[in-house]
Amino acid sequence: MSALPPYASPLEKAWFWTFRIGCGLILFFLIAPIIAVVPLSFNSQPYFTYPMEGFSWRWYYDFFDMCSTQDIVADYQMRFDAGEISDNPCPQTTSGVWLSTVKNSIIVAIFSTLLATTLGTIAAMGLSKGRFFGKGFVQAVLISPMIVPLVITAVGLFFFYSAADPGLRGFMEATGINWLTTTLFGTELGLTGSLMGLIMAHATLGIPFVVITVTATMVSFNQNLVRASLSLGASPVRSFFKVTFPLIIPGIFSGGLFAFITSFDEVILVLFLAGPEERTLPRQMFSGIREQLSPTIAAAAGLLVVLAIILMIVMELLRRRGERLRGIQS
C-alpha cells in the first residue's frame, strides 16, 4: 500500500486513491476540532462563533490575571484611546480565578506524580524481578484504577475521606504534625476538601501508567548487567543507581509524564472531593462550559494545546533515547 506499482489496474488505482482520501478525512477528523478551537481564543468579542470580529489578547490577559487593578485598566484604556495600541487587552479588571486554579493543578499534579512514580517504579522492579504467589492478582489490582469508572472511585473516596478524616485530623493534632504544617505551609493536613486528599487520589490514578511503562522497560532490560556489576563488587543499592536506573530512566520518565497529564486533566475526582478553595484548572473549565462558554476557556484550551505539543515532543525524545540505550546493550 505504500506506493502504487506502475502496472496497477484502473480498479486498483481507484481503490488506492479512495483509501488515501478516506484516511486523510479521518486524520482531519482527529485534528480539526483542535484547530477550530484555538483561534477563538484570540476573538475580540466574547462569542464562540466564526467569523471572528477582530484580534485580541484579552482572554489571555484574563487567564493570567494581568489586569488586576482599576489603574491598569485605565492605563490601557488611555493608550488605546490615544491610538498607541490597536487592541485593548484589558477592557475590565480580571479576577485571578484562572491563575489560582492553575496553581492548584500544578501542585496536585507534581506531588501525585512524584508519589506515583516513586512507588510505581519500586513496585515495577519487584514485578519484573521474580514470581511470587498471587502475582497476577497483585498486578490486576495495581492496574485497576485505570479501568474502574472514575465516578465510582470518586464516590468511594468521598465516603472514605469523610469517614477517615476526623480520626486523621485528631491524630495530626495530637502528634503536632498539624502545628508543623500550619507554621510551614499555612495549611492543616486532612483529606476532605484539601489538596492532600486530591494528591492521594490522583496518585492512585497515575500508578497504573507508571507500573505499565516501567515494567515494559524492565522486560527489555538486560539483567546480566546487574549481575556483572554485583560480581564486580557493587552493593545492590549502588548497582541500582549506577546501572539499572540510568537505563530505565526513559521508562520512568514517560510513566511519570502519563501520571502528570492524568492528574492535570482530571476533573471528576475534583468535583466530588475538592472544596471551592481547591478548584483546579479542569474543574474551572468544566463549570465554565456548563454555565456559559467564555473565550477565557479557549485561552486555557490554547495553552493546554501548547502543553500537549511540548509533552508529545518530550515523549518522542524519551522514546528515541530509550531505543538508543537498548541499541547499545544488545
Place this chain on the structure above:
Amino acid sequence: MAIATDSSQPLTTADGTPLRQSLRRAERLNKLRAFGLVAPLFLFILVFFVFPIAKLASVSVDNSIVPEILTNTVEAIQDWDGTDLPPEPVWKAMAADLVEGKKNRNIAKVGKRLNFEKPGFRRLLIKSARKADKLEAPYKESLIKANKKWADPEFWRVLQRESGDYTFSYILRAVDMTYSEEGSVTMVDDKNAVYLDIFGRTLFISAQVTLTCLLLGFPIAYLLSTLPAKTGNMLMIFVLLPFWISLLVRTTAWIVLLQDQGVINSALIGIGVINEPLELIRNRVGVVVAMTHILLPFMILPLYSVMKGINPSLMRAAKSMGANPAIAFWRVYTPLTVPGIGAGGLLVFIISIGYYITPALVGGPKDIMASQLIDIQMNQQLNWNMASAIGVVLLAITLVLFAIYNRLVGIDRMKMG
C-alpha cells in the same frame, strides 16, 4: 547421570550446604525481595483505592439507620409470624420509639429510608410522632386511632423485612427489581423501571462508539503500519496529539463545532445545503462523535502495534497463489489483526462504559449514562445508598469486562503510547 550415580554424596556449594537447599533458599529470598518491593505500592492502592470501593459497596447495602432509631420495634417485631397484625408488644415498642424519635428529632431520617421501600411510610411516621405523647395502652388501638394506616399490615411487613443491619433493596432497585407484597423478588412495574434502561443505553452507546472507533481506526492503523517509517511517524502525530490534549479541550472543541451557530452548521448554511441548523449537540450524535474522537487513539495504537508485526510476505504469498487482493486481505490479513481488534475494542468499550464528562457536556437528557446517574443520585437526589448501589452494578459490569480483557489480551501486554 553417570557421574551423579558414581558419587553417593549430593552436590554441595563451596561452604558445604547441599546445592538444592542453597538454591531453594536463594529462590525464596528472591521471591521475598520481589514481594517486598511491590508491598508499599500495593498497600497504598489498598488504602486509597480498594478500601474506598469496599466502603462504597458497604454503603450500598447499609441499613443501620432502621435498627438504630427504631431500636425497640426492630427487636420486638422479630417474633411476629407476619400474619394479620403484630401482637401488642410490637405496638408498645413502636410507641416508645416514636417518643424517643420525636425527642431526638431523627424520625424523619428513618422515615425517608422506609419511604424508599413503601411510599407513605415517611408521612405515617412523622404524623404519628407528632402525636406520640398522647399514645397510651392499649397501644394498638391508640396508634390506629392516631393514624389509620397502621392497620395496614403491609407497613409492618416492610418494617420486619427491613429491620436488619443490611438490605438488598438498593441493589435490587438498581437492576429494576423490588420485593413484592409477599416478600418475593419481582421486577418493578414498567413506569418505575428506569435503571435497566440506562444500563442498556450505556452499553449501547459504548458499543456504538467502539464500532465507530473500529471503522475509523482500522484504516488509519493499516495506513500507518504500511507507510515508510518516516511518513508513518509524521502521520502518527495526528493520532498522538489528540491523545495528549486535555479531555476538556477536546470536548469544548466539539461544542464549538457542533452547536447551532457552530462551525459545521454555519458552513452548511453558508454553502446552501441546509436552511435550518441541524441538531448536532445535546443528542446522541454529539455524544457518539465526541466520544469517538476522544477514544480513537485507544483503538488505533493497539491495532497499529499488531499490524506492525504482521509479515507482509504473507499477503504476497496469498496473491502469488492466485487470491485476488480483496480476498487475500479478508482471509489472510484480517484474521491476523484480531488480537489488535480485541485489545483495542475491549479497551475502548471499558473506558466508554464509565464515561461521564463528555455525555454530561454534549449529551441531552436522553443520553444520560450510568456514571451520570450515580452523580444525580449522589448530588441531586441525595440518596447515597442508591448512588452506591448503581455504582456496584456498574463496577460489576466493568470488572467482568476487565477479566475478559485480562484473559484474552493480558494486562502484561497493555502498552501506552
